[in-house]
Amino acid sequence: MTPLQRAGRRLADGHRRQTARITSWVTEKGESTSTAARSAVLIAAAYIAWKAEARTPIVLWVLIAAWVIAAWRAAPKPPTATPETPRDAIVQWLTETIGDRPGIHLYELYPAMRLLPGMARHDDTALRGALTELDIPITRSLTIGDIKGRSGVRLADLTTPLPPPEEHPLSQGKDAGETGRSTPEEQAETGPSPAEERTTAA
Structure with missing residues (x-):
């Protein structure tokens, strides 16, 4: 496996782990009220990011870079x-x-x-x-x-x-x-x- 393939696999693994952590956070209490409230927080954050990106396109690249860095760190070495x-x-x-x-x-x-x-x-x-x-x-x-x-x-x-x-x-x-x-x-x-x-x- 080439270094590029190893890096791609690590990023993919980190992406899955990040997604799993977010899902666990949303549903961790097992209560419909809590799950709905936390889902609303994520939706509001996505909306704010979308509005910010519409005004300043570079915001999107900053968010993508932050997610990639977080995924890289989340994946096991x-x-x-x-x-x-x-x-x-x-x-x-x-x-x-x-x-x-x-x-x-x-x-x-x-x-x-x-x-x-x-x-x-x-x-x-x-x-x-x-x-x-x-x-x-x-x-x-x-x-x-x-x-x-x-x-x-x-x-x-x-x-x-x-x-x-x-x-x-x-x-x-x-x-x-x-x-x-x-x-x-x-x-x-x-x-x-x-x-x-x-x-x-x-």
């Missing part, structure tokens, strides 16, 4: 070394996808995973199962920017060696922390303790 294991491969991909952020929330990660070869038809449960099988820790309440209280994957956990299995309980069950009610902002997900289970049973 070419790997510097061949991963030795499937976990090494997913860690490398996650690290590139996260970029300079402290981590990535699951609501953004799942659409990105579906862009990977053979993953398009997998639902959230299957994607979560794949992360668990590959020993990717999921944090119950992860803060990224202004968004708090959502489950996600921390960049620090990808670069830290895993402890023995008995000391490293991976996430269990449904995605936790999605309602923002967890106040300890970065906690590894665990199931209920035996004492809690006995209290509930009683």
